Amino acid sequence: MKVLVIGGGAREHALCRSLSLDPEVTSLHCAPGNVGIADVAELHPVDALDGTAVADLAERLGADLVVVGPEAPLVAGVADAVRSRGIDCFGPSREAAELEGSKAFAKDVMAAAGVPTARSYVCVTAAEVDAALDAFGAPYVVKDDGLAAGKGVVVTGDLAAAKAHALACIGTGDGRVVIEEYLDGPEVSLFAITDGTTVVPLQPAQDFKRALDGDQGPNTGGMGAYSPLPWADPKLVEEVERTVLQPTVDELRRRGTPFSGLLYAGLAITSRGVRVIEFNARFGDPETQVVLARLRTPLAGLLRAAATGQLAGHPAPRWSDGAAVTVVIASYNYPDAPRTGDPITGLDEVAEKDERAYVLHAGTRGDDAGRIVTAGGRVLSVTATGSTLAKARERAYRAVDRIGLDGGHHRTDIAAEAARV
Ligand code: AMP
Numbered sequence: 001m002k003v004l005v006i007g008g009g010a011r012e013h014a015l016c017r018s019l020s021l022d023p024e025v026t027s028l029h030c031a032p033g034n035v036g037i038a039d040v041a042e043l044h045p046v047d048a049l050d051g052t053a054v055a056d057l058a059e060r061l062g063a064d065l066v067v068v069g070p071e072a073p074l075v076a077g078v079a080d081a082v083r084s085r086g087i088d089c090f091g092p093s094r095e096a097a098e099l100e101g102s103k104a105f106a107k108d109v110m111a112a113a114g115v116p117t118a119r120s121y122v123c124v125t126a127a128e129v130d131a132a133l134d135a136f137g138a139p140y141v142v143k144d145d146g147l148a149a150g151k152g153v154v155v156t157g158d159l160a161a162a163k164a165h166a167l168a169c170i171g172t173g174d175g176r177v178v179i180e181e182y183l184d185g186p187e188v189s190l191f192a193i194t195d196g197t198t199v200v201p202l203q204p205a206q207d208f209k210r211a212l213d214g215d216q217g218p219n220t221g222g223m224g225a226y227s228p229l230p231w232a233d234p235k236l237v238e239e240v241e242r243t244v245l246q247p248t249v250d251e252l253r254r255r256g257t258p259f260s261g262l263l264y265a266g267l268a269i270t271s272r273g274v275r276v277i278e279f280n281a282r283f284g285d286p287e288t289q290v291v292l293a294r295l296r297t298p299l300a301g302l303l304r305a306a307a308t309g310q311l312a313g314h315p316a317p318r319w320s321d322g323a324a325v326t327v328v329i330a331s332y333n334y335p336d337a338p339r340t341g342d343p344i345t346g347l348d349e350v351a352e353k354d355e356r357a358y359v360l361h362a363g364t365r366g367d368d369a370g371r372i373v374t375a376g377g378r379v380l381s382v383t384a385t386g387s388t389l390a391k392a393r394e395r396a397y398r399a400v401d402r403i404g405l406d407g408g409h410h411r412t413d414i415a416a417e418a419a420r421v
């Protein structure tokens with residue numbers, strides 16, 4: 001099977017790594033990829049957002065399967081462009097990807113499907129914003145309606161800050177802001193692979209969204225993740241499949257916009273039960289790094305079964321009993337205005353010395369001097385596995401310690417609490 005992966009972050013590196021280990025994959029390509037992905041796939045300098053260019057590339061390569069990683073190409077209709085050439089594609093249509101592309105649309109689907117989520121108002125005027133903030137009270141949750149790479153959400157006890165963010169959202173994009181009830185309790189990311197009818201949940205993971213230890217600092221794209229969740233109810237996956245994933249997939253099919261690809265449910269485990277915080281239309285980053293580290297079933301066959309509507313006949317995924325931890329190393333000043341061009345050292349040392357640990361690249365590039373330097377905010381996902389979370393964690397941090405990056409920062413508490421359970 002010839003596979004083309006679209007994207008260039010650590011999630012795509014994780015996808016490419018797993019695909020490269022699948023004996024069915026005879027040739028692996030990635031566009032645009034990054035300098036780390038180049039170790040396992042052939043790179044192509046194609047704009048991931050350009051559907052025609054991606055479809056042209058897939059055709060030229062004779063790809064049997066295209067896997068779209070990030071949300072922006074999906075929302076831009078890249079999967080539709082690929083499928084229109086008769087090439088199988090893992091990733092939802094532009095219309096189905098609105099589940100992530102518009103929070104207002106997601107709320108509408110959830111209401112129709114009876115999926116438990118935070119109560120919310122979609123506001124377009126300052127007066128509506130005031131009324132909604134007043135109705136829910138503090139802490140305030142204010143979300144930009146459109147895509148914002150995890151940074152469009154403000155959760156604050158400060159009414160003035162909540163109002164200011166809401167007004168900024170109204171002033172840009174589609175002019176809509178979502179204000180919702182605050183959900184307390186731990187967060188869980190649960191992914192499901194679906195062909196639009198059958199739903200196959202993967203293993204749950206937890207992401208660390210805040211920049212600093214102890215969940216302090218600003219929201220980021222994600223600073224680390226682990227799986228499994230020793231503290232979670234063993235029935236969680238089954239419950240979420242029944243109350244969230246299957247009804248959502250059924251509702252989208254009923255609307256004539258079936259969702260095939262990866263359905264990501266961001267959940268809060270509240271005192272009143274499980275609630276959906278958000279849906280995404282693609283693999284989560286960095287959760288994918290730990291979920292795929294535990295997947296034993298060859299990935300390409302699973303993704304192709306989803307892309308071709310044959311998931312019902314595919315064997316259930318198998319998982320390692322062990323654990324995986326990923327720690328994100330971010331560049332100086334991330335998430336504000338990350339500095340780029342800083343050299344990264346120690347990568348070879350991890351590859352040589354650390355068993356069961358590996359480095360997945362995100363914002364990196366090779367410079368003219370042959371060094372690997374930073375090229376974005378989240379730079380590396382250092383991932384390790386072990387028989388327990390504590391062991392995986394120890395290995396991941398040992399590898400992190402070998403890596404040198406001027407001004408780089410990472411959280412030191414990824415999976416710390418869960419490893420004590
Ligand atoms: P989102 O982009 O919707 O995933 O939001 C980013 C982060 O903001 C989430 O992972 C939560 O930590 C937080 N958040 C979003 N919605 C809520 C909510 N209703 N209650 C509490 N925290 C929330």
Ligand code: GLY
Nearest residue numbers: 207222284285286
């Ligand atoms: N880890 C959060 C996300 O992928 O949106």
